[in-house]
Amino acid sequence: MATLSFISGLPPFWILNKLKSSLTYLITLTSGLLLSTCINIVLPEALSQLSNEKLNSSSLGPQILLGFITLYSLDIFSSIFTNYFNDSNNIIEIENQIEVEIEISNTLQSNLENDLNSFFSIPLKSYIFSVLSNSTTLGLLFHCLTDGIILTTTIISNNSSDDSNHSNHSNNSLLIILAIFLHKLPASFSLTSILLNQKLKKNIIIFHLFLFSISAPIGAWLTLVLSNLLGFKETSNSNSFILLFSTGAFLYVSFHTFISCHKHDNDSLKLSNHSSDSSIVNWNYLITMIGMLIPLIVSFTHDD
Numbered sequence: 001m002a003t004l005s006f007i008s009g010l011p012p013f014w015i016l017n018k019l020k021s022s023l024t025y026l027i028t029l030t031s032g033l034l035l036s037t038c039i040n041i042v043l044p045e046a047l048s049q050l051s052n053e054k055l056n057s058s059s060l061g062p063q064i065l066l067g068f069i070t071l072y073s074l075d076i077f078s079s080i081f082t083n084y085f086n087d088s089n090n091i092i093e094i095e096n097q098i099e100v101e102i103e104i105s106n107t108l109q110s111n112l113e114n115d116l117n118s119f120f121s122i123p124l125k126s127y128i129f130s131v132l133s134n135s136t137t138l139g140l141l142f143h144c145l146t147d148g149i150i151l152t153t154t155i156i157s158n159n160s161s162d163d164s165n166h167s168n169h170s171n172n173s174l175l176i177i178l179a180i181f182l183h184k185l186p187a188s189f190s191l192t193s194i195l196l197n198q199k200l201k202k203n204i205i206i207f208h209l210f211l212f213s214i215s216a217p218i219g220a221w222l223t224l225v226l227s228n229l230l231g232f233k234e235t236s237n238s239n240s241f242i243l244l245f246s247t248g249a250f251l252y253v254s255f256h257t258f259i260s261c262h263k264h265d266n267d268s269l270k271l272s273n274h275s276s277d278s279s280i281v282n283w284n285y286l287i288t289m290i291g292m293l294i295p296l297i298v299s300f301t302h303d304d
Contacts, residue, residue: 001181005144006213009188012196027197028284030190031261032291034254037186040299042143042250046243063241067248071142075135075256127207136194137208139253140187141215146246147184148219152227153242186295188212194257262288 015022050060131137191212195205262284 001184002213002217004181005184005188005216006209008185009192009209009212011189012192013202016196023193023196025283025287026193027257027261028287029291030193031254031258032288033186033294034190034250035258036292036295038247038250038254040295042247044299046240046247049243050240060244063244064248064251067245067250068252069248070245071135071139071249071252074138075252078133078135078138127204130200130204131208131211134195134198134208136191136198136253136257137212139249140191140212143187143246143250143253144184144212144215145219146242146249148216148221149223149242150246151216152220152223184216190257 012026015026131141188209192205192209195208200208
């Protein structure tokens with residue numbers, strides 16, 4: 001899962017190298033992908049694990065809202081954190097190292113050498129700072145970490161079920177694993193596209209993508225170790241809370257990305273009479289719809 005997640009985040013680099021003007025369309029596609037993934041895959045995944053009693057509970061909405069508010073708060077505090085360092089002299093060096101630097105070398109060997117040299121030339125604190133100050137990465141990291149937790153707790157719950165319910169638990173476990181796997185691929189692609197649009201350095205983006213790829217396995221292993229140490233067997237209540245909270249976090253990332261991507265479309269139509277500007281907005285609309293359709297089709301395949 002980690003390897004495929006990392007690989008699925010690499011195509012935006014190739015697309016941008018081949019078509020340098022494609023970044024706008026990549027981020028537009030991403031906005032539709034993330035929002036549709038949240039609505040068609042992540043949210044149904046969470047609701048499918050709730051009993052009828054919990055579905056009718058008044059705590060359903062607040063748990064999702066709590067995840068949304070948590071990521072919104074992290075976004076605000078990360079901005080304060082960034083502004084604090086912007087007021088100090090030390091941030092100048094960090095910002096210079098995180099500036100855009102996408103260089104295309106003539107040969108693969110020179111590319112590899114340049115990437116390795118530039119990767120190790122950047123201090124570790126710069127990589128850590130870039131993650132802590134980026135709400136998109138933090139949100140997706142947290143969501144993938146909870147995916148790993150859900151994956152392990154589902155397997156534990158399945159193993160501890162009796163024979164009469166074992167078949168139903170097995171089917172539910174397979175559906176959860178499949179849903180987690182399916183929504184990580186577009187999320188990985190979207191993360192890289194968003195970070196490219198934020199004009200981060202390539203090595204910084206790869207570091208974010210690497211953390212994103214390993215966060216789910218880390219969450220799974222940590223949950224397995226803790227469950228063995230503390231003797232957790234049934235965790236349906238905690239599963240429900242984690243899924244709903246994580247859904248709220250994912251919803252904030254997708255909503256924030258969508259609004260940021262399309263906030264200038266209406267202004268462009270109002271302030272400009274040029275047909276070229278109108279054509280760009282129309283293309284953005286079409287590409288967004290395509291991005292929304294992909295997770296929708298995947299969800300239908302998953303249900304079948």
